[in-house]
Amino acid sequence: MTTTPELIHSYISNGLECTHLHVExxxxxxxxxxxxxxxxxxxxIQRHQLVYAALGDRxxxxxxxxxxxxxxxEEYRG
Incomplete structure (x- = not known):
């Protein structure tokens, strides 16, 4: 199966609470x-580790x- 931005979006959103998420x-x-x-x-690095944990073995x-x-x-609203 080919990995798509939509799949990655679902992997991240299922494993991490996001208020905004965009994947290309x-x-x-x-x-x-x-x-x-x-x-x-x-x-x-801790933020990236949270994302990696949401993605797991993928x-x-x-x-x-x-x-x-x-x-x-807060940073996003800047």
Missing amino acids: GDGQHFTAMIVSPAFAGKRP MREEIHALSMKTLTP
Whole structure:
């Protein structure tokens, strides 16, 4: 099965509370804008770890490259 931006969107949204989530990609390389209150008080690496946890084994098996911007709702409203 080919990984699509829609699949990645569903994986992330099912595993992480998001107030905004946008995923783009070509089947190999993906970018995601992820806004979640769970990121509050967390360093960037901790935020990415939360996303990786939501993706689980899919990060190793299905998704070859994922570039993410992770923001809290307050940062997103800026």
